[in-house]
Amino acid sequence: MKRAHRLLAALSILCLATLGLASAARAYAVAPVGDLEALGFSSSRLARIAAWQQTQVDAGAFSGAVAAIARNGKVAYLRAVGFRDRAKTIPLQSDAIFWIASMTKPVTSVAAMMLVEEGKLDLAAPVHRYLPELTSMMVGVETKDPVTGKTDLVREPQKHPMTVEDLLRHTAGLVYGVDGTKVNQLYNRSFYGGVFRRDKTLADFVSGLAELPLAHQPGEVWEYGLSDDVLARVIEVASGQPFDHFLETRLFRPLNMVDTGFYVPEAKLSRLVDPPAGGRGGPPDDVMADVTKPTKLFSGGGGLVSTAADYLRFGQMLLNRGELDGIRILSPATVQRMTTNALPSDIRFAGYVSSIVGPLGGSTWGLGFAVRSDAAWSVVPGSVGSFNWMGTSGTYFWVDPAQQMVAVQMIDAAPGTSDPFQQMFRNLTYGAFRVPDQGVTASAVPLVTIDAATLAAYAGTYRLGSLSSRDMQVPREFGGLGVNVAIEGGLVKVVSPIQGMPAAKAGIMAGDIITHLDDVATQGLSLNQAIERMRGPVNTEVRLRIVRKGEDGPIEVALVRAQIRLQGAADLQVVNKDGHLLIETRGDLPVLDFEKGTAIPIIPMSNNEFFVDGGDHTRLAFLRDGSGKPTSLVLNPGPWQITGQRIN
Template sequence: MKFEQARLDRICDWMQSYVDDRKYAGSSFLMMHQGREVLFHSCGLRSVENNLPFERDTLVRIYSMTKPITTAALMILVERGEVHLGAQVSEYISDFTAAQALVPGATRLDQTEPAPAPTLHQLLTHTSGLSYPFNPGILAAAMDELDLVFGPKEGSLAERVSLLSTLPFAFQPGTRWEYSVGIDVIGRVIEVISGQSLEQFLAEEIFNPLGMPQTGFRVPAGAGDRFASLYTPLAGNAMALNEARTGEQTLRLVDNADASPFESATMYSGGGGLVSTIDDFARFSEMLRNRGRFGDQQILAPKTVEFMLHNHLPGDIASMGPQSFAEQPMEGMGFGLGGAVVINPGRTCVPGSMGDFSWGGMASTFFWVDRQNDFTAIFFTQLSPSSSYPSRAELKALTLGSIIE
């Protein structure tokens, strides 16, 4: 495979245009082909208020790009025979034993019927009946009222999962797709099975073996001002998609390194709690591309990674009646374990390859593994919500457009 430099330069120009137009304060992009760096570029600022550049070692909130990491952690336990994906979550968290789901057409939270506890597979694939506060619907509104987003200062994971279990599911498990906190619940399952905190398990089983010292649930000691500020173009809550109102500032500061809850996080959110650097995350994405191996470390077996990166839905996401926000297109896009899988590139309306595995985060970060062309790509910035601009579609088109043979 051959890349044309002039076409790679278009990616750098595109990144700069987002900075010049004050859409993003700054960003970085890293592309690896067969384990070798093809392009790294950064531009703009990690802190507008302090005029600090966005650099290679800048730390960012990866939010939902935490999900594939937590999923890989559960698959480590699956490989060891300590759990299977068909198990109901109630086997590990008894609070879900007497579950209820909203009846079809419900208009109130108390209009429910008995429901089975979702399986771990349903939690991983967002078919469990759980939701997010920023989605439409009755359950989402109840979660919003309780501030159930598994934020870094919301107490312990065990406490928040227990509170979540008091709410009904949005639908009967397995019948629909809705983006959810299901992988936060998976994080708690990992704690119960392993007897360790999710923080400890991820460090021992993934971060340390892969050499990811800058990745964790809080800003690492000694990081100083390398932690990027978070911005939003919205006038209100940067995560409140149901009430999104464009503000006068395209880069309104909502969280900075001096006073961020990520400096002293107490919640180990397996669905959205990690901070990382682009080189750290590249090691994880390269492990997926290389079928579970990075350097001399075999984190997962090749067949396990292949299983994760297959589509686990009956068809595409759109066919399962989603009403929620998602980090990816829904037509032509299936869902594997912890991330989306392209099953029909033409239907996604985004240039890509069959089998592309990807996911992003609420602060507009994004990564994908192109198995056909044997490369990984990672984009970091810090603007919430990620639906503000079509940057992911544009970046995929630019990247594939740089391949000339």
């Protein structure tokens, strides 16, 4: 019998070894392929990513960056720019290790859904089934005495118990303690000073959390916060394993994410990127970002370190609908559920990232990811249905199933500065898509002569709403006040006025509460309803009534709507010089062959058709109205065309 057992064991080992060899043979190779055009990219336009990142390094925005892009299961781009250290003496390598901050959250969400599939975790179950210490957690409601004006905090019972699904979709009522409400102040004072420390455990953290109120009734408001840290403790209880051990054995090893974890071992410290000068700006970031030594606090919301290559593998698993290298992590149905809207239709949005997730950002939330849902409102390009998230340090990733693409950017920037870097990386990536089968050259086109009057008529500025043939983005212009707002406690709160716009010019300040818009009370309006009332035709007036802390009474102000133009639009300037048309872009973003500061000549193919003799051979066609006046410019006419409307 013992001999039989030994034989079975040997056969099992042989079988596992054989399976390992088979997986290795078809393993996802995180190394760039040589033929970028075969993956649908222009090599010259993809190179703009590194050039732009270098300008940011030179300007001191961050010390270095690593970017990785894969398409159709192959890596098109993996490159490091800049330095590993703040002193800029050690060149950055592509295997550099970064604190990924909130890009930990998607990993935690995947871990939770693995347990859901195994029947060990119930999405609909109250969180207190797994964490009894949260059974009596109350909801904090601010009340104001109409006589004295004093604001107080009243604790009320939960209408519906906070569920596991609420944790995954940030509707649990848990916050980060960074806004000015009384509940946030409690989190900031009582919580971060006590149990959210690296020498405490997730169990300690949850016990301390039980003493604090929720900021909202569960299921009613989307607000970014500590949900994933609570979820990490739920995973520990449901799995019977420490959270770090669960991730290592069930996710990181199977996916060959060899440099991902909650701290950087001594042998790898030489690859860790220095944090920005001045630190992280306080808890919780300073706590989670101390990754040079082991920790007891396995933060599911922001504790992990990783590399671009490791996270690319994680993203590719999701793009493959739950599988990588023959190893299945999740079922396709579960990935679909995670990356589809999970929010109720009447959900309200609050907090400091409500301009990214919600009506202002053209995105909704699934179970662990922001999901691009509305191209008309989105501030970034990409297909509807693409999903993403980011970290406060500037780390960023997204997956675009329609384009079969995964992209990751790793940087370590100062707190509050990273949004433009994420948007630019995404714009440049989609802008690198090439249009197939151009192949037009000067030698293949007969010489065409166009009269001077026609050439002069084509000169002007053409405004593009889209920068890529595949970004599915509409024009990003509207009449508005130039102010970012959020909903807090049912009130419209100013997050930040935009410099140079009507709100800023009128003295509107962050923290102001907008109580009325044209005599209509904003109390109870959804965020998109409030935004629609602030938007309207350019040069029309809207009246605001504002309550400001420290002021005795309301402030009345009338603003005139101005043209608001968000990042993502671009102009092409067409110039007629010495009988030739030249084109360059206006703004920070290049478009196909055209860049800022370099006038590219275009060669006529007919009276209204032109092409670029070089680069990616962009084709152009000018369109006219009934009177013969040029009204628009079409780049690469056909299924991948981009259209610009003439504005002067």
